Amino acid sequence: MSLIKVVGIDLAKLVFSIHGVDEHGKIKLRKTVKRNKLLAEVANLPQCTIGMEACSGSHYWAREFRKLGHDVRIMASKFVIPYRQNEKNDANDAEAICEAVSRPKTRYVSIKSEDQQAVLCLHRIRQGAIKDRTARINRLRGLLSEFDIIMPKGRYPAQNAISSILEDAENGLPFLARELLEDLWQSIQQLNLEILKYDRKLYRLANQMQAAKRLMSIPGVGETTATAVVATVNDxxxxxxxxxxxxxxxxxxxxxxxxxxxxxxxxxxxxxxxxxxxxxxxxxxxxxxxxxxxxxxxxxxxxxxxxxxxxxxxxxxxxxxxxxxxxxxxxxxxxxxxxxxx
Structure with a gap:
């Protein structure tokens, strides 16, 4: 009896679809398992090639499957879509993944370690804080314009002008609006401190990574770029x-x-x-x-x-x-x- 050689797994939160074929492409496994039984199911498989789409949790599962001796490959969803037949559902997605991972020209995502993902967590949280700060500055700018008070262009000129605008008792800003906008300004200042804390963490991390230190010798490559590259690129x-x-x-x-x-x-x-x-x-x-x-x-x-x-x-x-x-x-x-x- 021929053994399973290639397996496609459609990842999800609670229920996972598995599709396995032998060396001739004949279906040998087609089932659905719950999250708490996935590792046991994969452990019972003979050593084979396992394909997954790049998504939340894919790197964790890839590390776990590698520990069991499997050849694990993660690919972007755009390489899977052309191989899906009929309607979109979990079983058809798993079959398409199984087909895509067996193609010789499919490009794969390098599997990240836990330390790399931790550094990327810092980058993503920092990005979110910067996005929130920009949104709040724009919100403050828009609300002040309702009272014909125009803030200067740019983040730094705007932040330098906010305090004087809120303290000016002659600009016709109602007390309630002044109180609410003061709260908004305080939240912006808090985000400034939060982003500064993340920047200092990145600085310390960059000086602990030998590869990042080499990259920072390139003009135009700083702590943010260097740590992001090292955390994203395995090899x-x-x-x-x-x-x-x-x-x-x-x-x-x-x-x-x-x-x-x-x-x-x-x-x-x-x-x-x-x-x-x-x-x-x-x-x-x-x-x-x-x-x-x-x-x-x-x-x-x-x-x-x-x-x-x-x-x-x-x-x-x-x-x-x-x-x-x-x-x-x-x-x-x-x-x-x-x-x-x-």
Whole structure:
């Protein structure tokens, strides 16, 4: 009797669908199990390839299944959808996952360790706090405009002006509105302290990670970018080239080629939005301080700004830094200014 070789598992909160086939593609397992019985069910399977969609909890299950000796692979849902037949349900999803994981060209997500996920927790919580602060500043700005009080543009000028606006007794702001907006301003200040605490945690983490310390030697790569990359990328050799790494971040042009005519558009913005955003912000900081510098990178930036404009040059520098990150991660070497390959 042939053994199960490939298994697809449709992850969920409470009930999981499992679909297994042998080396000839014949169905050998098709069942639904509850969460507390999933590990026992997988432990009873012969060593095989297990495929799952990338979602909440997929990395945890991947680590557990690996402990049982299985070859576990996580893939994006966009690689599963083309293989789903008939209506969408858990059983059909599990079958599609089983089919997708057996295809040779499917790309997989690297399985993260618990420590990596802990660092990413810090990044996600920090991102949420920043988003909440921006929303509250905009809310305060909109409510004040109802009383014909206009706050300055920008986060820092706005926060500098809030106290004087709320303390001005002659601006016609009703007492109730003043009291409520004061509470809103206090919550913004509390978020400032919370974000500062997270920034200090990132600083300490970045200086504890050897790989992150090497990445921070690249101009435009700080604690946020370095820790995010190290926590997200298990092995840079998972990407065949530096361009593949840059494409994974979403910093390469979209391509529409037909009839032998190549058309390149804007950057694809696929993949890791958080890392891409951090790289672009870092590139802006480098470009703002390169006017009086004469190193090779600064001269290249200044020439590119003249030819293509500031924003295109900013994205080009971010893509260049992404390739440098890949090179440093996969080689283990330090960044060198004006490095020339032999």
């Amino acid at each position: 840079a050799k998972h990407f065949s080239t530096s361009r593949a790494f840059s494409a994974w971040i979403g910093l390469v042009p979209k391509q529409y080629t037909t009839g032998g005519v190549a058309r390149l558009g804007r950057i694809s913005k696929r993949g890791e939005k958080h890392i891409r955003t951090a790289l672009i912000h870092g590139a802006r900081a480098v470009m703002a301080n390169c006017k009086n510098k004469t190193d090779r990178t600064s001269l290249w930036i200044k020439d590119l700004i003249e030819r293509r404009g500031f924003k295109r040059a900013c994205v080009a520098l971010a893509a260049k830094n992404a390739r440098l990150i890949w090179a440093i991660l996969q080689s283990g070497k330090e960044y060198q200014v004006d490095y020339v390959a032999n």
